[in-house]
Each structure stands twice: as structure tokens, then as C-alpha cells.
Amino acid sequence: MLPNPTLDKLQTLRLHGMIKALGEQHATPDINDLSFDERFGLMVDRELTEREDARLTTRLKAARLRHNACLEDIDYRSPRGLDKALILQLGSGQWLRDGLNLIIGGPTGVGKTWLACALAHKACRDGYSVRYLRLPRLMEELGLAHGDGRFAKLMAGYAKTDLLILDDWGLAPFTAAQRRDMLELLDDRYGNRSTLVTSQMPVDKWHALIGDPTLGDAILDRLVHNAYRIELKGESMRRRVTKLTTAGTSD
Incomplete structure (x- = not known):
């Protein structure tokens, strides 16, 4: 073991990763069969992984995601209209590199927020900063x-x-102040950062929801x-889970 001053x-x-790797090496009986370079390489790899x-x-x-969701856990067997090829394309992260947006629509309970969090989790794994709101x-x-x-600091x-x-775009009409704030927020991000919106309301009704024709455009x-x-x-996935739970209880 290394002397305490070195530790x-x-x-x-x-x-800290190198310290852990060093302890593991000393607990491995045949570690001396490896060369110094090999052992040192293992320590560096462990440090990199830890960081x-x-x-x-x-x-x-920092993302504060609502669900602990992963793309690998998506169930494509459920008839929800999911395009696996598109999900894989989004999972590659090119849309984030290009500063493009994503809109996930559909009725309540079909998994819009869960899918958004799964894509956000992949973005975090790829090194992007994310915030769920x-x-x-x-x-x-x-x-x-x-x-x-x-x-100013928030924006x-x-x-x-x-x-x-x-999340939950369209639950209520925008006020005049909210229209201005939303335009400023999106204008700051346009072409540089990606925005993901989930909504129960069809996109063709958003203009009326925003209220002001000019700001809506x-x-x-x-x-x-x-x-x-x-x-x-x-x-609704929630309704489906309830049915399965009820069925299981009645057996």
C-alpha cells in the first residue's frame, strides 16, 4: 500500500477514483501479473469514470426531471404511435447539436412527460445541460x-x-405579460439551444391560445x-396500470 503521505x-x-482503484488493486491477488503501465492505466480509467x-x-x-426515465426502457409494443426510427434519431443528439426543437403531443396519460424525461436523461448522459419546467x-x-x-438572471x-x-403547454391561455416573456425566452434560444414542449392541445390551436396575432406568429x-x-x-397509461392492478387483485 502507498504510504499515508502519498494517499x-x-x-x-x-x-478519489485513483484512490479507490488503488485499494481494489491491492485487494486483487494476481495484480502483480500486470505491468506498471497496465496498473496505472486502470487507475486513470477509474478516475475518469468517477469524474x-x-x-x-x-x-x-440540475435538470430536476419529473421521471427517472431512459430511452432503453421505452415499450414500443404499446400502440401509442411511437416511431422507433425517429426516437433513435433523436437519441443520437443531432437535433440538440443543431439547436432544433421537439413537440410531443397527445391526450393525457399517454406518456408525453415520461418520453420527454427519457430524451432529457439521454441528453444529460451526452453532456448537455437540461432543465425541466x-x-x-x-x-x-x-x-x-x-x-x-x-x-434578467432567470432568463x-x-x-x-x-x-x-x-411541460403542460396549453393548460391555460397566455396573459399579455406571459406572451411577452415567452417570446423573449424563445428568441434568446432560437437557433442556438433546443426546446422540448409537451402539450395536450393540438398545435393548430396554439395561435388562439397565445391570443395576440402578432406575438403568436x-x-x-x-x-x-x-x-x-x-x-x-x-x-392513458395510468388507466391501463389501474386496470392491470384491479385485474391482479381480483384473481
Whole structure:
């Protein structure tokens, strides 16, 4: 085992992965069969893995995803209108590199938010910054931020986030202030960062939801016209789980 001063120095340098790898090597009976270069390479690999895992944990914590979902867990057998080829394409991350948007529509309970979180989780794994927001809460937060001086800081943070998820778009009509805030938010991100929207309301009704024709055109131009679209169909997944649970209880 290395002398304590050396271990202390590794600790000071925050090389925690190398310290763990070193301990594992000393606990491996035939480790001396490996050359110094091989053993050192294993230690460096462990340190790199530890740091990548720590960064991923930090990104996921900052994202505040509603569901712990992964693309690998998608059930394509359920008749929801999922295009596997499109999901695989989105999973490659090219849309994020191009600063494109994604709209996931469909009735309540079909898995819109879950799919959004799965794509967001993959983005975090690929090194992108992500933030999940329910649109009603975001609008409320921006309204409060105008009064307490946080608005500019909030908008700057959202503008530089690689993937911003706006969940539950269309639950209520926009107010005049919300229209202006949304246009500013999307204008800051347009062409540079990706925005993912989930909504029960069809896109062709969004213009009326926004309310103002001029601002509506501007918002939709920055959000819809460069967006991939996924339209989910079928029965509510929550209702299906309830049926399965009820059936299992009655057996």
C-alpha cells in the first residue's frame, strides 16, 4: 500500500477514483501479473469514470426531471404511435447539436412527460445541460421575478441551457405579460439551444391560445417551424396500470 503521505496528496488532488482503484488493486491477488503501465492505466480509467459519473449526477440534479426515465426502457409494443426510427434519431443528439426543437403531443396519460424525461436523461448522459419546467409554474415564476429583480438572471440561465423542457403547454391561455416573456425566452434560444414542449392541445390551436396575432406568429415561428413532432395516441397509461392492478387483485 502507498504510504499515508502519498494517499493524502491524492486526496488533496481529489483523485478519489485513483484512490479507490488503488485499494481494489491491492485487494486483487494476481495484480502483480500486470505491468506498471497496465496498473496505472486502470487507475486513470477509474478516475475518469468517477469524474464522468459525478458530472452526470450534477447534470441530472440540475435538470430536476419529473421521471427517472431512459430511452432503453421505452415499450414500443404499446400502440401509442411511437416511431422507433425517429426516437433513435433523436437519441443520437443531432437535433440538440443543431439547436432544433421537439413537440410531443397527445391526450393525457399517454406518456408525453415520461418520453420527454427519457430524451432529457439521454441528453444529460451526452453532456448537455437540461432543465425541466412545468409551463404554468414557469409563467408564475417569471411573473414574480419581474417584481423582485430576478427576471434578467432567470432568463439568462434559461437562455444558455442546452435543452429546456416546457411541460403542460396549453393548460391555460397566455396573459399579455406571459406572451411577452415567452417570446423573449424563445428568441434568446432560437437557433442556438433546443426546446422540448409537451402539450395536450393540438398545435393548430396554439395561435388562439397565445391570443395576440402578432406575438403568436413570432412565438410559433421560433418554436414550431424548426421542430420535430411526435404525436402520441392510445389509452392513458395510468388507466391501463389501474386496470392491470384491479385485474391482479381480483384473481
